[in-house]
Amino acid sequence: MEGPKEIFLADYKMPYYFFDMVDLKVALREDKTTVLSRIVVCPRVDGMQLPLVLDGHDLKLISIKVNGKEVEKECFQLTPQHLTLLSPPSSSFTLELETEIYPLKNTTLEGLYKSSSTFCTQCEAEGFRKITFYQDRPDVMAKFTTRIEADKELYPVLLSNGNLIDQGDLEDGRHYAVWEDPFKKPCYLFALVAGQLVSTDTIFTTQSGRQVSIHIWTPAQDACKTAHAMYSLKAAMKWDEEVFGLEYDLDLYNIVAVPDSRGAMENKSLNIFNSNLILASPETATDADYDLILRCIGHEYFHNWTGNRVTCRDWFQLSLKEGLTCFRDQEFSSDMGNCGVNRIANVTSLRKHQFPQDAGPMAHSVRPHSYIKIDNFYTATVYEKGAEIVRMYDTLLGKSGFRKGMDLYFQRHDGQGVTCEDFFAAMCDANGAKFSNFLLWYSQAGTPVLKVASSYDFEAHTYTLKFMQQIPPTSGQPVKEPMLIPVAVGLLGSNGKDIPLTSVYNKESMLTFGSKDRPVSTAVLHVEKEEEEFIFSNVPEKPVPSLLRNFSAPVHLVSDISDDELFFLLANDSDEFNRWDAAQTLARNLILSLVDHAQKNQALIVDTEFVSGLKSLLCDPNLDKEFIANAITLPEEGEIMDLMDVADPDAVHRVHYFVRKHLASELRTEFLRAVENNQSSDPYEPIHEDMARRALKNTSLAYLTSLEDPDMTELALNEYKSAANMTEQFAALAAIAQNPSDIRTEVLSDFYQKWKANDLVINKWLALQAYSDIPGNIKNVQLLMQHPSFDIHDANKVGALIGGFCSCLVNFHAKDGSGYEFIGDVVLQLDKLNPQLASSMVSALSRWKRFDMGRQALAKAQLERIIACNGLSENVYEIVSKSLANSSMGDSSI
Ligand code: B3K
Ligand code: ZN
Numbered sequence: 001m002e003g004p005k006e007i008f009l010a011d012y013k014m015p016y017y018f019f020d021m022v023d024l025k026v027a028l029r030e031d032k033t034t035v036l037s038r039i040v041v042c043p044r045v046d047g048m049q050l051p052l053v054l055d056g057h058d059l060k061l062i063s064i065k066v067n068g069k070e071v072e073k074e075c076f077q078l079t080p081q082h083l084t085l086l087s088p089p090s091s092s093f094t095l096e097l098e099t100e101i102y103p104l105k106n107t108t109l110e111g112l113y114k115s116s117s118t119f120c121t122q123c124e125a126e127g128f129r130k131i132t133f134y135q136d137r138p139d140v141m142a143k144f145t146t147r148i149e150a151d152k153e154l155y156p157v158l159l160s161n162g163n164l165i166d167q168g169d170l171e172d173g174r175h176y177a178v179w180e181d182p183f184k185k186p187c188y189l190f191a192l193v194a195g196q197l198v199s200t201d202t203i204f205t206t207q208s209g210r211q212v213s214i215h216i217w218t219p220a221q222d223a224c225k226t227a228h229a230m231y232s233l234k235a236a237m238k239w240d241e242e243v244f245g246l247e248y249d250l251d252l253y254n255i256v257a258v259p260d261s262r263g264a265m266e267n268k269s270l271n272i273f274n275s276n277l278i279l280a281s282p283e284t285a286t287d288a289d290y291d292l293i294l295r296c297i298g299h300e301y302f303h304n305w306t307g308n309r310v311t312c313r314d315w316f317q318l319s320l321k322e323g324l325t326c327f328r329d330q331e332f333s334s335d336m337g338n339c340g341v342n343r344i345a346n347v348t349s350l351r352k353h354q355f356p357q358d359a360g361p362m363a364h365s366v367r368p369h370s371y372i373k374i375d376n377f378y379t380a381t382v383y384e385k386g387a388e389i390v391r392m393y394d395t396l397l398g399k400s401g402f403r404k405g406m407d408l409y410f411q412r413h414d415g416q417g418v419t420c421e422d423f424f425a426a427m428c429d430a431n432g433a434k435f436s437n438f439l440l441w442y443s444q445a446g447t448p449v450l451k452v453a454s455s456y457d458f459e460a461h462t463y464t465l466k467f468m469q470q471i472p473p474t475s476g477q478p479v480k481e482p483m484l485i486p487v488a489v490g491l492l493g494s495n496g497k498d499i500p501l502t503s504v505y506n507k508e509s510m511l512t513f514g515s516k517d518r519p520v521s522t523a524v525l526h527v528e529k530e531e532e533e534f535i536f537s538n539v540p541e542k543p544v545p546s547l548l549r550n551f552s553a554p555v556h557l558v559s560d561i562s563d564d565e566l567f568f569l570l571a572n573d574s575d576e577f578n579r580w581d582a583a584q585t586l587a588r589n590l591i592l593s594l595v596d597h598a599q600k601n602q603a604l605i606v607d608t609e610f611v612s613g614l615k616s617l618l619c620d621p622n623l624d625k626e627f628i629a630n631a632i633t634l635p636e637e638g639e640i641m642d643l644m645d646v647a648d649p650d651a652v653h654r655v656h657y658f659v660r661k662h663l664a665s666e667l668r669t670e671f672l673r674a675v676e677n678n679q680s681s682d683p684y685e686p687i688h689e690d691m692a693r694r695a696l697k698n699t700s701l702a703y704l705t706s707l708e709d710p711d712m713t714e715l716a717l718n719e720y721k722s723a724a725n726m727t728e729q730f731a732a733l734a735a736i737a738q739n740p741s742d743i744r745t746e747v748l749s750d751f752y753q754k755w756k757a758n759d760l761v762i763n764k765w766l767a768l769q770a771y772s773d774i775p776g777n778i779k780n781v782q783l784l785m786q787h788p789s790f791d792i793h794d795a796n797k798v799g800a801l802i803g804g805f806c807s808c809l810v811n812f813h814a815k816d817g818s819g820y821e822f823i824g825d826v827v828l829q830l831d832k833l834n835p836q837l838a839s840s841m842v843s844a845l846s847r848w849k850r851f852d853m854g855r856q857a858l859a860k861a862q863l864e865r866i867i868a869c870n871g872l873s874e875n876v877y878e879i880v881s882k883s884l885a886n887s888s889m890g891d892s893s894i
C-alpha cells in the first residue's frame with residue numbers, strides 16, 4: 001500500500017510523455033459508468049523508452065490497448081494509485097483504456113459524482129484520475145473530444161467543454177452528445193454534466209464582434225433566480241476587455257448550478273458552481289450573497305485567461321493562477337461597487353484567515369515547497385496573500401506598468417504551463433524594472449513585521465521614517481531574508497490635508513515624487529533592507545504620517561504613532577482605508593488593554609474619546625454609509641486573541657461584549673437615527689448606494705439589540721416582520737438571536753417555517769444558530785445535527801453548522817474541551833465521506849498551542865485521537881500531523 005507521500009517542488013521533472021489528443025467516451029448509467037479513453041501519446045524525446053506512469057484512483061481497469069493491440073499482463077503494472085506501461089513504443093502511439101467507475105458511490109465531490117439528480121465532475125486538482133487513468137498533472141495539455149451517452153429522459157442535457165459538434169438518439173431510450181474543445185488544456189479543466197436542467201440564455205457581443213451564447217443551467221424551479229449571475233457574467237466579460245484587453249475566445253459559455261460542489265470551478269467554457277454562488281432573488285439572498293455571486297462569477301470567468309489560456313506548470317505554482325485571479329476579482333468588485341469598502345473587505349478577510357495561518361503550524365509560502373495533498377493548499381495564503389503579491393506589482397508599477405506586464409505575460413505564455421518566475425519576469429521586463437528581492441514573497445512564509453519610527457527636524461524641515469523589517473520563523477524556515485516591501489505614505493499637516501510631497505531620499509538614492517509644481521499626496525517607498533531610513537524634504541511642519549496607505553503590502557505594521565495621531569487620521573485621512581484602519585487600531589488597543597484589566601479583575605472603562613470618534617463618523621453625512629458601517633464595527637475576537645501571548649477566549653469575549661454594549665448605550669440616539677433614516681420602501685436593488693444604506697441600518701440595529709432592552713427587541717421584531725428582502729429580514733433575525741429569549745425561539749421557528757423548502761436559506765438559519773455565542777450553545781448544535789434540515793452528506797450544511805460552530809471562538813474553545821471533542825467526532829465521521837471537507841474542519845484545532853495548558857492538553861488529545869485512527873485520509877493526516885509536529889515552531893502571537 002502506498003502511504004502518505006510528501007511531494008517536493010525541488011523534484012519537479014518535465015513529463016516524459018506528452019498527450020496530444022484525447023477522445024473520451026463516457027457512457028453514464030446508474031449502476032456503473034464506463035469510460036473509454038483514446039489518447040495520442042508522444043514521447044518528449046523520440047526514441048526514449050521509459051515507463052509511462054498514469055494516475056488512477058478507485059477505477060476498475062477493463063482493457064488496455066496500444067496501437068489497437070491488447071497489452072499483455074506482464075507489460076503493465078497496476079497499483080491502487082497507478083497504472084504503469086512498462087515499455088511503451090519509442091515514438092508516438094495510441095493508447096486506449098477502458099475503465100469502469102461508480103459515481104453514485106462517490107461522496108467526495110471529486111471526479112464524476114451525482115449531485116442530486118445531475119451527474120457532474122470536479123477535476124481540480126487531481127480528480128481526473130478518478131474518471132480514467134491519465135497523467136494527471138497540469139503540464140500535460142491536450143485537445144479533448146468528449147462523447148457522452150445517457151438515458152434521454154433522465155438526462156436530457158449533456159454538456160462538456162468546447163463546442164457541441166454532434167448529437168443524436170441511441171437505442172433503449174438513450175442519446176448522445178459530442179463536444180470538442182479546440183483549446184489544449186490540462187485535464188483538471190475537463191468537465192461533464194448530465195441532467196434535467198433548463199437554461200437561461202443571453203448573447204454577449206465581444207469587442208471584436210464575436211457573438212457569445214451564454215447559458216446558465218439550473219433545475220427548472222431555479223431559473224427565475226439567475227438574473228444576477230447573468231448580469232455579473234456580462235459585466236465581467238466587459239470589464240476584462242476594458243481593463244486588460246482580454247476577450248472571450250469561444251462562441252459558447254455554459255455555467256451549471258448544482259447543489260453539491262466545493263465552491264465554483266473554471267472548467268473551460270463549462271463552469272460548474274455550487275447553487276449558492278449562482279441563485280439569488282431579493283427574497284432569498286442577502287446583499288452579501290449578491291456581492292459574492294458577482295465576485296465568484298467574475299473570478300471563474302477571469303480564469304479563462306489567468307489559469308486556462310496560461311496555466312500552471314505544476315501545482316506548487318497554484319497561486320500563479322489563484323492569486324492573480326483573486327486580485328482580478330477584487331479589482332472587478334471594486335470597480336463595480338465602492339473601492340474603499342472593497343479594500344477594507346479584502347484586508348479584513350486577509351487578517352482573519354491568512355495572518356493566523358501564517359503564524360501557525362500550517363504556515364506555508366505562497367508557493368509551497370512541499371505538500372502531501374495539494375487540496376490542503378487552496379488556502380488563504382495561496383489565494384489572498386497571493387493576490388496581495390500581485391497587488392504589490394500593481395502598486396510598484398502603476399496601472400499602466402502593470403497592464404504592460406500582463407500583456408507581455410500573455411504574449412509570451414499563451415498556451416503554456418508556467419511558473420511564478422515567468423510572471424515576475426514579464427512584469428519586470430515589460431517595465432525595465434529590477435525588483436531584486438521581490439521573488440522571496442513567493443518562497444518565504446510568515447507575515448513580515450514592519451516597524452516604523454519617525455522624527456521631524458524643525459530646522460531642516462525634513463521628516464524621517466526609519467523602517468525595520470523582520471519575518472518570523474516558520475516551520476522549515478528558521479531564518480528569513482529581507483524582501484522588497486512597497487510602503488505607500490502620505491503626510492498630513494495640522495489642517496488635516498495631505499502635505500504635497502516633492503522628494504524623498506535614502507542613503508543610496510534620491511527618489512523624486514512629482515515636482516515642486518506637480519507634487520503628489522502619496523509616495524510609494526521601496527523598503528528593501530532589514531533597516532532603512534527615508535528622509536522627506538520640504539516638509540513645513542511636523543506631520544502625522546499615514547503609513548501603508550490602501551494596505552500597500554501584507555505586513556504587520558508596528559509604528560510609534562500615538563492614539564491622538566490615530567484619532568487625527570480617523571477624522572482626516574484622505575486615504576479611506578487608513579481612516580478605517582485608524583479606527584481598528586484604536587479599537588484593538590482599547591480592547592487589549594481592557595482584556596488585561598478583565599484578567600486582573602479590574603474595572604472596565606471605555607475611553608470617551610473613542611466613543612466620540614465613532615460618533616462623529618456615525619454622524620458624518622459626507623461619508624459612504626458602508627464605510628461607516630465598517631468603521632464602527634469592532635475587530636473580531638480572533639484578531640484580538642491573536643495579539644495575546646496566551647489567547648484567552650473568555651476574557652476577550654467578555655470585553656468585546658462589554659465594549660459593544662457600551663457603544664450601543666452611549667450612541668443609542670445615533671443608532672436609532674441610523675435605523676430610522678435608512679429605511680426605504682423602494683424595490684430591492686443590488687446597487688452600492690442601497691447596499692450601503694442597508695449595511696449601516698443593520699449594523700446599527702445589531703448594536704441596539706445588544707442592549708437587551710425590550711424596546712429594542714420590539715424594534716428588531718418590527719424590522720423582521722416588515723422586511724421586504726432577505727438582507728433586512730435576516731439581519732433583524734440575527735439581531736434578535738443575539739440574546740436568549742422566548743422571542744428568539746419564536747422568531748427562529750417562524751423563519752424556519754417560512755423557508756424550510758429552500759435549502760440555501762435554511763443554511764443561513766443553521767449557520768446563525770451554530771455561530772451563536774450563547775453559553776453552552778454546543779448542545780443546540782448537537783440537536784441541530786439531528787434536525788431534518790441537516791444532512792452530513794451535504795457539504796453546504798456541514799459548512800453552515802459545523803463551520804459556523806468553529807467560528808464562534810468562545811464556544812469552540814470552551815474550557816471543558818467539549819468543542820474540541822465535538823469536532824474530533826465530526827472529523828472522523830466526515831473523513832470517510834469527504835476528506836477535503838474533513839480536513840478543512842480539522843484545521844480549527846491546528847493552533848492549539850496558542851491557548852492555556854488546560855486547553856492545549858484537551859485539543860492535543862483530539863488531534864492524537866484522530867491521527868491514531870486507521871484508514872485516515874491523506875488530507876486529514878497532513879493537517880493533523882503538521883499541527884502536532886510544527887506546533888512549537890512559529891505558532892506565535894502576531
Ligand atoms: N480553481 C477552483 C478550485 C477548486 C479546488 C478544488 N479542491 C476554484 C477557483 O479558485 O476558481
Ligand atoms: Zn480560482
